[in-house]
Amino acid sequence: MSAGQAVQAGYKNVKVYLDGEPAWSKAGYATYAGYGFICQGNNVLVDLRSAEKAAKARIPRSVSMPFADLEYAMEEIPIKAPVVLFSDSNEEMLAALKMFKEEGYKKVALVEDGYHGWKRLGGKLIKGPVVTEVSWKRILAPGEVKISDFEAALEDPSKAVILDVRTNEEVAVGKLKGSKHIPLDQLCSRMDEFFATIDGLTKEQNIYVHCTTGARAEMAYKELIKNGYKNAKFLMAEVSCELNDCDIEE
Amino acid sequence: MQKTIVKVLSALIVATFFLSGCAQENSKTTGSAVKPTAIAKKKMTGPVYKGRVVGKSNKAKTISIQVGKGKKAQTIMVKFDENTKGIEHATKGHGIIVSYEKQGKDVYAKSVKPKLAKMPKGVVGIKTEDLKKMIDSGEDFVLIDSRPAHRYGTGHLPGAISIPVCEMQELLGLLPKNPNKSLVFYCGGPT
Known part of the structure; x- marks a missing residue:
């Protein structure tokens, strides 16, 4: 917080809400999306009004999910997607917010004062047949490898070394064909010795790290980068293996 | 003379920012901790790392901490076990x-x-x-979101304005002129 600066600048009545936005959201209170995020953010913008109203005038990019059908329609939205809701009724927006949170969506915000608020701001509106299909795609984080690139490297080992950082017990159940394995907790102490066992591996080599969810892979990726393996990447996906048969799912 | 005063003032303001920034955005306290430093403070003895948790794996019993910021930033992997005290504080994103x-x-x-x-x-x-x-009571105050602008965009508290910590100096003009007006600052949590 920049409260100290405000005090320095002469403000006499400065308070700090230290728990901040996470505590606010956790208490079940609404947060509101900014104009730019509503216009072109990487999110699913949901119009809770009736399809008839949406067809007459709606916020561009919005997907029509009338509140009455929301319970079923929301299943179309990936759980990791940020969601922005609007309606012409504040009660409806708050009720929908609660539903999304209960369903496990972590990033849900509202358009301030909904459709009316947007109109008052002079926000752009469009009309015509409504969109019901959700087309959200997650944007890769820095260092993340696309699932398709990872799968291509499984087919063609010359593209990258696949590095498995799961535990010995997990690997015993099954592993990806052709992958190299070192448990994450041994990576730091054995990195150079381990990589020396892989023929022809240089620090320029593409290395794709995976685990079961991506959490450990990301940590391993950071260690590899730190140690000069500059083309290391990690897979943020669910990998579940039985023998040499593994499923990779977003 | 006028200019000197302005310079001193802005230096003061910059100094305050370093002292009071959200710990999450605060680089200065972590910057010095890249190299292990022996700080004998309260109960903590021996070398310490200060930083933000960027990863935690209960399976591998490992946490990754980012220490330092900008070019000096680096990630350090630390192991833990059942004897590690206070491991519950190691939550992703927390300092x-x-x-x-x-x-x-x-x-x-x-x-x-x-x-x-x-x-x-x-x-x-x-x-x-x-x-x-x-x-709810309609009290007269200005609510300021100190997080980076994109975080404000994805979801902010009702009625808040965005003044990211790093831009506070340039955006000081967005605050009300009346120094007695009540201001409330918030950011991304206590750590």
């Missing part, structure tokens, strides 16, 4: 102070403490319900 020891090439966490932002002098802390009451 922590880890007292550690070297075991061969591994770094082992002896204890973990949350890194709490210090309240600047002359500032009053409030809780969620206090703020909720202030908003």
Whole structure:
């Protein structure tokens, strides 16, 4: 917080809400999306009004999910997607917010004062047949490898070394064909010795790290980068293996 | 003369920012901790790392902490086990102070403490319900979101304006002219 600066600048009545936005959201209170995020953010913008109203005038990019059908329609939205809701009724927006949170969506915000608020701001509106299909795609984080690139490297080992950082017990159940394995907790102490066992591996080599969810892979990726393996990447996906048969799912 | 005063003032303001920034955005406290430093402070003895948790794996019993910022930023992997005290404070995204020891090439966490932002002098802390009451009762105050602008965009508190910590100096003009007006700052949590 920049409260100290405000005090320095002469403000006499400065308070700090230290728990901040996470505590606010956790208490079940609404947060509101900014104009730019509503216009072109990487999110699913949901119009809770009736399809008839949406067809007459709606916020561009919005997907029509009338509140009455929301319970079923929301299943179309990936759980990791940020969601922005609007309606012409504040009660409806708050009720929908609660539903999304209960369903496990972590990033849900509202358009301030909904459709009316947007109109008052002079926000752009469009009309015509409504969109019901959700087309959200997650944007890769820095260092993340696309699932398709990872799968291509499984087919063609010359593209990258696949590095498995799961535990010995997990690997015993099954592993990806052709992958190299070192448990994450041994990576730091054995990195150079381990990589020396892989023929022809240089620090320029593409290395794709995976685990079961991506959490450990990301940590391993950071260690590899730190140690000069500059083309290391990690897979943020669910990998579940039985023998040499593994499923990779977003 | 006028210019000197302005310079001194802005230096002061910059200094305050470093002292009072959200710990999460605060680089200065972590910057010096890249190299192990022996700080004998309260209960923490021996070398410590201060930084933000960027990863935690219960399966591998490992946490990754980012220490330092910008070009000096680096990620350090620390192991823990059932003897590590306060491991529950190691939550992704939170700031922590880890007292550690070297075991061969591994770094082992002896204890973990949350890194709490210090309240600047002359500032009053409030809780969620206090703020909720202030908003609901229509109290006259300015609510300021100090997080980076994109975080404000994805979801901010009702009626808040965006003044990211780093731009506070340039955006000071967005604050009300009246120095007696009530201001409430918030960011991304206590650590």
